[in-house]
Amino acid sequence: MKIAVFAGDGIGPEVTQEAVRVLKALGLPGLELVEGDVGGAAWRKHGHPLPEATLEIARAADAILFGAVGDFECDGLERHLRPEQAILGLRKELGLFANLRPARVFAGLESHSALRPEVAGAIDLLIVRELNGDVYFGEKGIDDLPGGGRRGWDMMSYTDAEVRRIAHVGFKAAQGRNGKLCSVDKANVLETSQVWRDTVIEVAAEYPDVELSHMYVDNAAMQLVKNPGAFDVIVTGNLFGDILSDQASMCVGSIGLLASASMAVGTKGLYEPIHGSAPDIAGKGLANPMATILSAAMLLRHSFGLEAEAARIEAAVAKALADGIFGGDLGGSYGTAAIGDAVLERL
Numbered sequence: 001m002k003i004a005v006f007a008g009d010g011i012g013p014e015v016t017q018e019a020v021r022v023l024k025a026l027g028l029p030g031l032e033l034v035e036g037d038v039g040g041a042a043w044r045k046h047g048h049p050l051p052e053a054t055l056e057i058a059r060a061a062d063a064i065l066f067g068a069v070g071d072f073e074c075d076g077l078e079r080h081l082r083p084e085q086a087i088l089g090l091r092k093e094l095g096l097f098a099n100l101r102p103a104r105v106f107a108g109l110e111s112h113s114a115l116r117p118e119v120a121g122a123i124d125l126l127i128v129r130e131l132n133g134d135v136y137f138g139e140k141g142i143d144d145l146p147g148g149g150r151r152g153w154d155m156m157s158y159t160d161a162e163v164r165r166i167a168h169v170g171f172k173a174a175q176g177r178n179g180k181l182c183s184v185d186k187a188n189v190l191e192t193s194q195v196w197r198d199t200v201i202e203v204a205a206e207y208p209d210v211e212l213s214h215m216y217v218d219n220a221a222m223q224l225v226k227n228p229g230a231f232d233v234i235v236t237g238n239l240f241g242d243i244l245s246d247q248a249s250m251c252v253g254s255i256g257l258l259a260s261a262s263m264a265v266g267t268k269g270l271y272e273p274i275h276g277s278a279p280d281i282a283g284k285g286l287a288n289p290m291a292t293i294l295s296a297a298m299l300l301r302h303s304f305g306l307e308a309e310a311a312r313i314e315a316a317v318a319k320a321l322a323d324g325i326f327g328g329d330l331g332g333s334y335g336t337a338a339i340g341d342a343v344l345e346r347l
């Protein structure tokens, strides 16, 4: 089992290191870890955020563990050289179109949510975010206007084929959970969303056992804090899924807890926390590595079918949280390495 490890920028290397310690502690036969440069770190070393050598490592690996990219010192670079292009490039190059972002409240964390404990306690949802299309990958530009001033523009689009394949992922995920799928769009305003909604309805005919509902994204943002327990699986586009998943993280307690899997056709996947490089706390040993450790669990489950090992990691994280092992993001004083130690002790 060959796993590429791309730590990246900011807290990326700090949190990835803890997840790697956990993977190594499982004593998995044939485990091979290959490191590669991504993001601002790669740009500094090689002049590109996603060097060809890194892409080759990614292509040769069975799965990828990704930390985070993002470096405010690179924000003045041309867009194709910015750190974020590393993760966007990997998603596109590897065809990772289905992003699974589960959010559930760990026992004992109800009172750490930004919501009231009785509201937060009911959260157990999965956001299925389309990852290869939408306004993220359309043509874009900045025009100088004839009369002075500038106009920035980004083309948003979805083909019905793109919607169909992510809709299937959403319906299948709902079948494996509580049988409810909520498709989130903005069909009252956007033609992109009209195609989205029409296509999801068409695909629904193949899944009579799944209860399908539709919600506009503004209402979904509101319902996510009003009654998040009502959601089972949410399927949505790239941009809406990005925003709603950060919101969901605070509903369960912290962005330092939310893991994700980005899947292509087959078992190859990229696994990363949903958070970024957190420049405000980088280099201080303050980041919560649990989201990355939980991403490693998703890696074992989705790319290698190692359900027992994945569950073992998740149980160790749950136990650490139940025992009050909280990082600063949850109002505690445990640092990155101490949280890693605590999870390892409970494996």
Ligand SMILES: NC(=O)c1ccc[n+]([C@@H]2O[C@H](COP(=O)([O-])OP(=O)(O)OC[C@H]3O[C@@H](n4cnc5c(N)ncnc54)[C@H](O)[C@@H]3O)[C@@H](O)[C@H]2O)c1
Binding pocket: 011, 015, 067, 068, 069, 070, 071, 072, 084, 087, 255, 256, 272, 273, 274, 275, 276, 277, 278, 279, 280, 281, 286, 287, 288, 289, 291, 327, 329
């Ligand atoms: N997939 C990725 O690599 C990814 C994801 C999101 C943002 N980014 C990039 O990261 C950089 C910073 O972006 P941002 O500040 O908007 O988002 P961020 O997720 O990096 O940080 C937002 C806030 O959450 C906190 N936080 C994030 N992860 C944490 C953790 N594990 N433990 C404790 N606190 C944590 C940060 O300290 C910060 O206050 C930008 O360059 C952005 O483009 C990258």
Ligand SMILES: CC(C)[C@H](C(=O)O)[C@@H](O)C(=O)O
Binding pocket: 084, 087, 088, 242, 274, 276
């Ligand atoms: C860094 C950025 C490109 C990325 C996204 O917008 O998809 C991030 O916010 C995420 O959630 O993974």
Ligand SMILES: [Mg+2]
Binding pocket: 242, 243, 246, 274
């Ligand atoms: Mg995001």
